[in-house]
Structures are given as structure tokens and as C-alpha cells.
Amino acid sequence: MVLKKGKIISIISSKNGNGASFVSVNLSICLAAFKKTVLLDTEADFSSIMLNLEIDKAAQKLLGAELDPAVFVSLLPLHSSGLYCATADYREKEVVDVFTEVLRSNFENIVFDAGTPEKHMANIIEASSLVYLVVTPDLISLKAAEKALSKLAEFHINLDKVRIIVNKYHPALGLDEKTIRKILGREIAATIPFEIEASVSVNNGKPIVMSEPNSLISLAIKDLAKLVEGSKEISMEFEVPGETSKYIINEIGIKEKIHLRVVKVLSGMNIDIESFVDLKKREEFKVIVEKTIEELFATEVSEPKCKAAREKLMKEILQEVLGLGPLEDLLSDSDISEIMVNNKDQVYVERKGKLTLSGKKFLSDKQLIACIERIVAPIGRRIDESVPMVDARLLDGSRVHAIIPPLALKGPSLTIRKFSKERLLVDDLIKFGTLSPAAVEFLKLCVLSRKNIVISGGTGSGKTTLLNVISSFIPKDERIITIEDSAELNLPQEHVVTLETRPPNIEGRGAVTIRDLVKNTLRMRPDRIVVGECRGGEALDMLQAMNTGHDGSITTLHSNSPRDTLARLETMVLMSGMELPLKAIREQVSSAVDLIVHQERFKDGTRKITHITEVAGMEGDIITTQDIFVFKQTESSNRDFISGQLLPSGIIPSFTDELLLNEKCLDRRIFAL
Ligand SMILES: Nc1ncnc2c1ncn2[C@@H]1O[C@H](COP(=O)(O)OP(=O)(O)OP(=O)(O)O)[C@@H](O)[C@H]1O
Ligand SMILES: [Mg+2]
Structure with a gap:
């Protein structure tokens, strides 16, 4: 996306004392009421007095420091009206160009209080979309104005865009607007009357548009602001500073x-x-x-x-x-299940399965990175340019993933899957319509009969939750070993060994992967192996384990459909580095995996099992499958409400007799249409 650059409005004076700074300050405040505006001053002394604000060159000094533009902006003095102020040395050409560019990419309006025009300001005046020349209704000022105009022409500035502002106007002075227009040969954009309140406001350090919003001067300047904005609609009701003013409190x-x-x-x-x-x-x-x-x-x-x-x-x-800054409130909101920080300005949350923009923002990338570090440092992990990705956990068990530049192009990004204190149980899933009581019955029997199960689905589709529920059907007297990247499972059984992977240390050594743990587990005499998620070569070890006596194991993987689950398993086996022919891999898969349970997150935010599919065997080179239960959506479904049921397909699984053989009573009617 190409950012629209801010508009520069230059205010030039024909001679000192015309009130160009007075006009600039008050005009900027009006503009700041509805657009992000900065007042740029060559000599900030006058605006400092008028705004009662210390305006220094600190920001200019930091120009070479490669600061994040937002941080740079936050260093600029800010007036209570919401107006930012900046000053820089305009004798240094480099500074002029760089400084103005940074301001233009961060502000919508840049009001440049130029004073009497000088050669070194030519670039910025030329880049301005509006140039106002402030004069007073006296012949000396008008003479000086002619000189100023010819100076601008000398600097090759297009005089067509120059408009006149007559300040300190009073009819008694004898020079009316018509005469002034004639002398200078250009249009008058605003005539600001002479009023004693102007000096009073300067002496009090309170800009007149705020302190005397209904004075004639304020009204004239507000009209000028409307002209600058090209709008007649914008209401600019300034109130005297106070609690309720919509412009004053920023x-x-x-x-x-x-x-x-x-x-x-x-x-x-x-x-x-x-x-x-x-x-x-x-x-x-x-x-x-x-x-x-x-x-x-x-x-x-x-x-x-x-x-x-x-x-x-x-x-x-x-x-x-x-x-943790803006995240604190989101973390303590129990309705939120996931927090996704796309970048410092964009924080999405998931509530009841639906994603919304939270409106929370970080002040800067630096603050966001500090927040990430605060999460990962206590558990001995780190994040920086050389390790720009990290997985971690909050103290309450919530899962955190962070990624920063150079890998994340738009700035640091963070995802938190909040640990839900109330683990979802099988009854909850039935209540949510994730699965049917018949499907639960079937899955329970499959677990008791030591069927190998792969739970698949998209990111956040509820795989881990379902794994937790299905694993809870494992009999209490069996030895379960769980392997995860970050421990999320929470099994009710007592005989559970929980293993978690470890990332490499600072020297890049000592990593322990899921694959290492799966291999190691085989020596720990497990009855069941439960792997949180298969993502790579560990799939081969898992299949081998399933095929060699450790049946009844369960894992999850990321996929889009039961067919896709098989394809992913193949790819993962290839990732193990073992050069097996495709057919051999498929044979391994088909003999190891008995059942695929596929779950999806629907548009209405609900999570549902869409398929319970049996892996039946091989026909030639192809793995055959048959759906036992399939989710059927009813016609009344719409975006906001998906209705339907997980129904039997009518096919009786080929291993049904085995289930019966194990004397687990199975009512065959659950498969009937
Ligand atoms: N059946 C369900 N109904 C409603 N909410 C659910 C259901 N299953 C899971 N959730 C909620 O959805 C969120 C994601 O669940 P879970 O961690 O199980 O998904 P996942 O598929 O394992 O995600 P990932 O791909 O990131 O590992 C959690 O907040 C969880 O509480
Ligand atoms: Mg998961």
C-alpha cells in the first residue's frame, strides 16, 4: 500500500510582525481538530510562547538514528489540542528534505510557518499544495509583499498557488480588500480582523481559537481552515478547555x-x-x-x-x-479465546469463534517487542534478529507464538491462544453441536479397541481440544505418554508422562524435537503415545510405532479434508529423509491409521466434526477410505448460523467385528441412516 503523503501548507510573511506565526498556530489547531497535523516552525520561539509549550530540536537530532517513524512522532512535543509541533534547522538542506519527508509520511497536514522566504526553504515551499502570504493592510507591508513574491519567483516557485491572508485588518486603516487584491494581483483567502484579544491570547499562552472561540479572529481562522480542507461541512465547535471538550482532550x-x-x-x-x-x-x-x-x-x-x-x-x-501493555485487558477478558497482533496497530481477537478488531494498539514496534520479550525471557527463550521466531507459554499456560522482522515484513507479530481454564469436555462438545452422542459412542469404542486415530483440521479448528477429549477415553490403567511442542493437553488419567520439546539454546545447540521424543518414547514402555501435532519427519516414527505394537495411539495434523490428511502424512514421511517408495509409504499409512476424525471451524464461529472416516486399505497404489459419519448442513444455514447434523453414512466400518470381538457392546444401529 502506498501511503498518501501529508499536505504541506506554507505560511509566508511579507515582513516581521505581520502575524504569520499567529495565523500558523491558530490555523494548525483548527486543522488538528479533525486531521493529524503538525506545525513546523523555523524559529520555534514564537509558537513556543503562543502554545506555552517547549519546542526543541530533539527530533531533528534523532533523524539519523533510523528510528521507527511512530517513535519519531512520539518524540515531538504535543499540544493539548492534539497538535504536534516540530522545529528543525532549515539552513541544512539535508535536514529540510529528510525531516519534511518523515513528517509527510506521518501527518496529514504539515503547516509550515516559514516567516520571510529564504532560499533554503524553496524546496518545501515548492512542495506545498497551498502557499499563503500574510500581509497587513498598510503600504509598507504591501511593498514588502511584492518583494516577497518576486523572491518566490526567483526561487522558481509557481506563484499561481500563492494566496493572500490579510491580517490585523481594520476598516479605519483606509486600505480595503479590493485595493489590496489589485495591488498584489492575487486572491485574498482570508481577512482576519484586528482585535485586542489576539495579543491577550499570545500573552496568556492560550491560542485564541481555543480561548476565544467566538471572537471574530477565531471565526475567520476557522473559515480559513475549512477552505484549506476544502470542506464546508466540518463543524468546528471549539470549546474552552475543559473535561468535555472533544478537541482539547486527546x-x-x-x-x-x-x-x-x-x-x-x-x-x-x-x-x-x-x-x-x-x-x-x-x-x-x-x-x-x-x-x-x-x-x-x-x-x-x-x-x-x-x-x-x-x-x-x-x-x-x-x-x-x-x-504486557494493551494485551493485559484482552488477557483478562475471559470471553476472548485468541489474541492476534498482526502489527502494532492491528490487534484482532476471537470471541465465541468470531474474529473482531479489538481497537487496541501498541505505541511503537519497540513496545511490542519489549512485550514479546517480557513473555519469552522468563522461560529462558529469546527473540532477536538472529532468532526471529519463538514459541512460548504464559504463566497461565496460554500458548504464544511471536515472529519479528526480518521474517515479519510489517513489524513484530504475536499470536496468543489463551489457555481456557475450563477445559472443554465431551458433553460440552455435544452441546456445541461439534459431534453427536452416536459419534461419541463410536469414538469411545475405537479408543478402547486400540484403534489408531488421526485428528485433522485447519488451524484453530479445535484439534487439540478434540485430542484431549478423545484421549480421555483411554482406560485409566494404561500408561500414556504425551508429546507436544508446548504442553496443552490436560488428561484426566493419572498414569501420564508429559513430554515437551525444547528449542536450541543461544549457540544453536541442544534442541530436542518431537521426532527425538517419539523415538525416545518407544524405550519408555508406553501403552499409548499421544502426539500433540505431527508436522514433519516424526510422522514416520509415529506410523512405525502404530504398526509395531503401540496401537491405540492418537495424533493431530493440519489438513483440509480426510483425503488431504493422507496426502499430508505421505509428505511428512518424505520429510523424514528416508527414501521410501511412494507405495511403501502408502502401505505404512494405510496399515497404521484406522480412523481420521476431521474437524472444521465454520463461518458462524462454531467448530464441528465434518467427517469420521475409516482408512480401509489399499486398492492398487491408492489408499481407500470410507466415511462413517459426515456432517450434513441443512438448507436453513446461513453465514451467521450453520445448522446441520453429524449423520451416519450408512456404511458399517470394516473393523466393526473387531469392536464386537473385544466384547465392547456396540449397537450397530448407530451406523444406520
Ligand atoms: N468444539 C469446539 N467448540 C467450541 N470451541 C472450541 C471447540 N474446540 C475447540 N474450541 C476452542 O477453539 C480454540 C482452538 O482450539 P484448539 O487449540 O483445540 O485448536 P487447534 O486446531 O488445535 O489449533 P492449532 O491448529 O492452532 O493447534 C480454543 O479456544 C478452544 O477452546
Ligand atoms: Mg493444536
Whole structure:
């Protein structure tokens, strides 16, 4: 996506004292009311006074530091109106170009308070979509204006886009708009009257459009802002600063400001809070951070005034500085089952099977990475450019996957599968319509009769949950060994050995894979092997185990249909590096796997078993299968509600007699249509 670049509006003055900075400051505030706007000043002294804000060149100094643009923006002073301010040395051409470009890619409007035009500003004035020349209604100013215009022509600036703003207008001065238009030979965009309130507002450090929103000056400047925006519709009702003003309180802005100050205070104490990961020290730092924020509220940050809003802000900043930031609220919301951070600005959540944008955002990529580090560091894992991908677990057991640049192109990304405290049990799945009581009966018998089962489905389709439920049918007196990448299974039986893989250490050594564990398990005298998910070469070891006395094993794999499950198994066996002919692989698969249980997540957010399929054998080179139960959708289904049933296909599984042989009573009627 090509980002639209911000619009530059240059305000030039014919001579000092015309009020170009006054116009720039107030116009920018009006524009900031509905678009992200920055005021760029060559000499920030005047705007500093008018806005009562310290505007320094700190941001310019950081230009070469390859900062994330959002971080760069967060370093800019922010006025309570939501207007950002910047200043830079316009005598250095390099700075002019780079600085302006960064601003343009982060702001929709850049109001450039140029003062009297100078050669080194030519580029930025030329790049402006609007150029206003501020004059006062006196002949000296108008003479100077003519000179300014010829200077602009000398700098090869297209004079067609130059419009006039007449400031400090008063009829008693004897020069009316018509005469001014005639003298300068161009249109007048705005006439701002002379009013004593202008100087009062400057002296008070409160811009007139905010302090005297209904003064004639404010009305004229608001009209000018509408002209700049090309809109007559936008209502710009400025209120006197206060709790309810929709323009004055820019909570995000204040939060960023306090956050930055906290970071500054702590870095003064040699605490690099942004990369702080030691959760034990959290409590210690919490006290310091709270104190710093309270001090800021008592001194320079006056908004918000109400206690509850301050407490909310304090909580959010504490979470951001010391915890998992915007994720904290999502983690504590028990309705949310999955959190997906696509990038710092886009956090999706899953509630009752449906995905929605949460509206939460991270301040910067740096904050997001710090958050990832806070999750992975306590369990001895790390993430950086050389290890840009990591799997981890939160203390409550939630599964975390993070990936950062250079692998993630749009910035760090994070996925959290929340650990659900209430494990779903077989009755829950029946209640949700995931499977039918008859299917449960059948699956139970298959487990008791030591059938090898592969559970398949798409990502998040509920494979692990179903594996947990199906494994719970294993008799209590059997020795179960579970193998997972990150332990998610939670079996009710007592005789369970839980194994988990290990990633390589910092030197890239010591990794223990699922495959290593499967091989090792064979020496641990298991009755059943339950593998959380087969993704590669371990499939071969798993099939061999299933074929050599460890029947009754269960695993899951990612696939789109029961047929696809077989194809994936073949591919995985090939991944083991054993050069087996395809036919031999298929024979292994068909003799090892008895049943495929395929589950899907539907558009309405529900998860349902769509197929229970028997792997029947081989016909020539092809594995044959037959569906025993299939989900039949009814016609009344729509996007928001899928109705239907998991029904028997009428085919009786070929191993039915075996099930009966084992004296497990099976009512054959469950297979009848
Ligand atoms: N039958 C079901 N009905 C409703 N929700 C379910 C069902 N099965 C699982 N869930 C929920 O769906 C989410 C994903 O489930 P699970 O972890 O089992 O999926 P998965 O297929 O193993 O995912 P992955 O491919 O990421 O390993 C969990 O929040 C779980 O509680
Ligand atoms: Mg899973």
C-alpha cells in the first residue's frame, strides 16, 4: 500500500510582525481538530510562547538514528489540542528534505510557518499544495509583499498557488480588500480582523481559537481552515478547555506524553524500561512509575481532570511500561479465546469463534517487542534478529507464538491462544453441536479397541481440544505418554508422562524435537503415545510405532479434508529423509491409521466434526477410505448460523467385528441412516 503523503501548507510573511506565526498556530489547531497535523516552525520561539509549550530540536537530532517513524512522532512535543509541533534547522538542506519527508509520511497536514522566504526553504515551499502570504493592510507591508513574491519567483516557485491572508485588518486603516487584491494581483483567502484579544491570547499562552472561540479572529481562522480542507461541512465547535471538550482532550496524545516522560525519568535512573523484562522487579518499579505519573499530573499535565479518567490513564500507562501493555485487558477478558497482533496497530481477537478488531494498539514496534520479550525471557527463550521466531507459554499456560522482522515484513507479530481454564469436555462438545452422542459412542469404542486415530483440521479448528477429549477415553490403567511442542493437553488419567520439546539454546545447540521424543518414547514402555501435532519427519516414527505394537495411539495434523490428511502424512514421511517408495509409504499409512476424525471451524464461529472416516486399505497404489459419519448442513444455514447434523453414512466400518470381538457392546444401529 502506498501511503498518501501529508499536505504541506506554507505560511509566508511579507515582513516581521505581520502575524504569520499567529495565523500558523491558530490555523494548525483548527486543522488538528479533525486531521493529524503538525506545525513546523523555523524559529520555534514564537509558537513556543503562543502554545506555552517547549519546542526543541530533539527530533531533528534523532533523524539519523533510523528510528521507527511512530517513535519519531512520539518524540515531538504535543499540544493539548492534539497538535504536534516540530522545529528543525532549515539552513541544512539535508535536514529540510529528510525531516519534511518523515513528517509527510506521518501527518496529514504539515503547516509550515516559514516567516520571510529564504532560499533554503524553496524546496518545501515548492512542495506545498497551498502557499499563503500574510500581509497587513498598510503600504509598507504591501511593498514588502511584492518583494516577497518576486523572491518566490526567483526561487522558481509557481506563484499561481500563492494566496493572500490579510491580517490585523481594520476598516479605519483606509486600505480595503479590493485595493489590496489589485495591488498584489492575487486572491485574498482570508481577512482576519484586528482585535485586542489576539495579543491577550499570545500573552496568556492560550491560542485564541481555543480561548476565544467566538471572537471574530477565531471565526475567520476557522473559515480559513475549512477552505484549506476544502470542506464546508466540518463543524468546528471549539470549546474552552475543559473535561468535555472533544478537541482539547486527546487522550492518546497525553498518554504518549506521560509514557515518554516516565521513560525519561527512569532512564535517568539507569533503568531502561522499554527493554525491561524482569517481572520480579516489577513491583519495585511500579512504585517509582506511579510516583512519577502523580508528579506529572501535579505539575505539567493538567488533563484529564477527573479522578476516574486519571486512574484509567495511570493503569494503562503502568500496563504499558511494566506489563504486557494493551494485551493485559484482552488477557483478562475471559470471553476472548485468541489474541492476534498482526502489527502494532492491528490487534484482532476471537470471541465465541468470531474474529473482531479489538481497537487496541501498541505505541511503537519497540513496545511490542519489549512485550514479546517480557513473555519469552522468563522461560529462558529469546527473540532477536538472529532468532526471529519463538514459541512460548504464559504463566497461565496460554500458548504464544511471536515472529519479528526480518521474517515479519510489517513489524513484530504475536499470536496468543489463551489457555481456557475450563477445559472443554465431551458433553460440552455435544452441546456445541461439534459431534453427536452416536459419534461419541463410536469414538469411545475405537479408543478402547486400540484403534489408531488421526485428528485433522485447519488451524484453530479445535484439534487439540478434540485430542484431549478423545484421549480421555483411554482406560485409566494404561500408561500414556504425551508429546507436544508446548504442553496443552490436560488428561484426566493419572498414569501420564508429559513430554515437551525444547528449542536450541543461544549457540544453536541442544534442541530436542518431537521426532527425538517419539523415538525416545518407544524405550519408555508406553501403552499409548499421544502426539500433540505431527508436522514433519516424526510422522514416520509415529506410523512405525502404530504398526509395531503401540496401537491405540492418537495424533493431530493440519489438513483440509480426510483425503488431504493422507496426502499430508505421505509428505511428512518424505520429510523424514528416508527414501521410501511412494507405495511403501502408502502401505505404512494405510496399515497404521484406522480412523481420521476431521474437524472444521465454520463461518458462524462454531467448530464441528465434518467427517469420521475409516482408512480401509489399499486398492492398487491408492489408499481407500470410507466415511462413517459426515456432517450434513441443512438448507436453513446461513453465514451467521450453520445448522446441520453429524449423520451416519450408512456404511458399517470394516473393523466393526473387531469392536464386537473385544466384547465392547456396540449397537450397530448407530451406523444406520
Ligand atoms: N468444539 C469446539 N467448540 C467450541 N470451541 C472450541 C471447540 N474446540 C475447540 N474450541 C476452542 O477453539 C480454540 C482452538 O482450539 P484448539 O487449540 O483445540 O485448536 P487447534 O486446531 O488445535 O489449533 P492449532 O491448529 O492452532 O493447534 C480454543 O479456544 C478452544 O477452546
Ligand atoms: Mg493444536
